[in-house]
Amino acid sequence: MREREIREGHGSMVSRISRFISDFDNLVPAYALMIACVALIGLLTLPLLTYEPDQIYPKTLNPSSPLNPYDRGGAPFTAAEVHAQYPENAPYIGYVTGYLTPLSRFFAATTQYMGTTIVAHPGGIIDEILYYTRGLDTIVETSILFVAFAVASFLYRRREE
Amino acid sequence: MFDLPIEGPALFSIPFGDIVDYASPYTLILFLFAALFTALAILSRPEQHADIIFGEDGVYTGRIPGPENRFQRFMAIACGLAAMGATVSGDIFNFCIFTSMVGLTCIGIVASSGNRHVLNAAFEYGIVTMIAMIPLFGGAAIVAATTGTLSIWELAGGAIAVPFVAKAFLVLGVMGEGMAPFYVAKAEITRAQGAPYILMIHVSSLLIFLRIIEIIITI
Numbered sequence: 001m002r003e004r005e006i007r008e009g010h011g012s013m014v015s016r017i018s019r020f021i022s023d024f025d026n027l028v029p030a031y032a033l034m035i036a037c038v039a040l041i042g043l044l045t046l047p048l049l050t051y052e053p054d055q056i057y058p059k060t061l062n063p064s065s066p067l068n069p070y071d072r073g074g075a076p077f078t079a080a081e082v083h084a085q086y087p088e089n090a091p092y093i094g095y096v097t098g099y100l101t102p103l104s105r106f107f108a109a110t111t112q113y114m115g116t117t118i119v120a121h122p123g124g125i126i127d128e129i130l131y132y133t134r135g136l137d138t139i140v141e142t143s144i145l146f147v148a149f150a151v152a153s154f155l156y157r158r159r160e161e
Numbered sequence: 162m163f164d165l166p167i168e169g170p171a172l173f174s175i176p177f178g179d180i181v182d183y184a185s186p187y188t189l190i191l192f193l194f195a196a197l198f199t200a201l202a203i204l205s206r207p208e209q210h211a212d213i214i215f216g217e218d219g220v221y222t223g224r225i226p227g228p229e230n231r232f233q234r235f236m237a238i239a240c241g242l243a244a245m246g247a248t249v250s251g252d253i254f255n256f257c258i259f260t261s262m263v264g265l266t267c268i269g270i271v272a273s274s275g276n277r278h279v280l281n282a283a284f285e286y287g288i289v290t291m292i293a294m295i296p297l298f299g300g301a302a303i304v305a306a307t308t309g310t311l312s313i314w315e316l317a318g319g320a321i322a323v324p325f326v327a328k329a330f331l332v333l334g335v336m337g338e339g340m341a342p343f344y345v346a347k348a349e350i351t352r353a354q355g356a357p358y359i360l361m362i363h364v365s366s367l368l369i370f371l372r373i374i375e376i377i378i379t380i
Contacts, residue, residue, distance in 0.1 A: 024281075024282045024285050024286075025285065027285045027286070027289060028285055028288050028289055028292075031289050031292065031293075031336075031337055032292070034333060034336075035292070035295075035296055035333060038296070038326070038329045038330060038333055041325075041326060041329065042326040042329075042330070045324070045325065045326055048324070049303070049306075049307055049324055049326070050307065051306055051307065052306065052307055052308055052309035053309075054309045055305070055309045055310075056179075056309060056310050056311075084178070084179055085179040085310060085311075085312050085315065086176065086178070086179055086181060086312075089176040089177075089178050089179070089181070090178050090179070132178060133178040133179040134178060134179050134180060134254075134255075135177065135178055136177040136178070136180045136255060137180065137252075137254060137255055137258055140243075140246065140255070140258045140259060140262060141258060143239075143243075143262060144258065144261060144262045144265060147236075147239055147262060147265050147266055147269065148265055150232075150235070150236075150269065151236075151265070151268060151269040151272060154232050154269070154272070154273065155272055
């Protein structure tokens with residue numbers, strides 16, 4: 001019986017492949033091999049890929065701004081220049097990013113080096129793209145985090161039972 | 162609104178800013194399937210499995226403990242919601258996020274099994290799901306970099322060329338997330354108890370795979 005099984009697995013190409021993938025320990029190597037093949041194709045065709053300069057979400061750095069790495073432009077109560085794929089779906093575009101709480105305005109007026117602190121504290125820079133034009137993405141990302149914590153806490157708690 | 166040979170006419174769309182979810186006959190059918198199975202996961206009671214001893218007349222009915230089941234049901238509903246989001250998403254990055262949520266909830270469904278053999282298979286499956294996020298989001302990033310946009314409506318029709326590598330990475334990522342071709346590993350997973358919830362893994366992976374094929378043909 002055992003010998004017959006081994007012979008079956010070394011027959012045609014198809015049966016050899018199916019024998020290989022029937023063991024779930026070989027799953028990760030098989031998947032890694034597929035990724036490696038596609039990545040190789042990607043590396044070979046890399047010269048054909050061109051960067052499109054006309055991006056919908058352009059990013060520019062202005063080192064002289066107090067909000068430096070996160071500055072999307074715009075002053076409070078005036079519309080900033082923000083691109084959107086469908087501007088008709090975003091009537092308040094440009095107004096969101098300029099909003100700063102009094103505390104963050106104080107930080108921004110006082111020092112040049114608090115950009116990350118301003119963006120990280122509540123009511124800091126509200127990124128137009130993250131929270132307005134592409135807000136659904138942010139919601140789903142948070143849901144993913146919630147699911148991941150739910151799974152982790154379930155597995156952790158199960159040990160005790 | 163558009164009318165394409167594969168996609169059919171767009172029936173209606175729900176705008177979320179730049180992300181416009183749309184329903185064409187194709188995506189609407191996928192969405193309804195996901196909704197149906199989510200409703201089944203909410204309404205149905207878990208099945209009780211029977212162990213039959215061969216050569217004898219013995220039949221044992223297994224009882225599944227409660228809390229384990231509640232978690233599995235919660236994950237199945239989350240998986241169904243993520244699959245519903247992925248099937249009607251009109252944005253490649255948004256689709257990728259929903260897809261990775263499907264992968265994560267699938268891990269949750271199998272992880273709630275107590276069977277050692279199932280958990281061993283689930284571990285390998287989880288590794289593939291985690292790795293698959295790299296080609297998935299890599300593909301979306303290549304699309305954004307080479308075309309400048311992520312909206313499927315903008316990319317549809319072949320006016321903007323999406324490179325082959327990006328499409329291949331997207332398909333590979335969805336394959337890893339949903340384990341669509343790797344039914345071998347899933348056969349091990351389905352030994353876990355709790356039929357309506359375990360089914361959600363198959364349904365969601367099938368739906369997101371059908372959707373990504375439609376997307377790469379459209380763009």
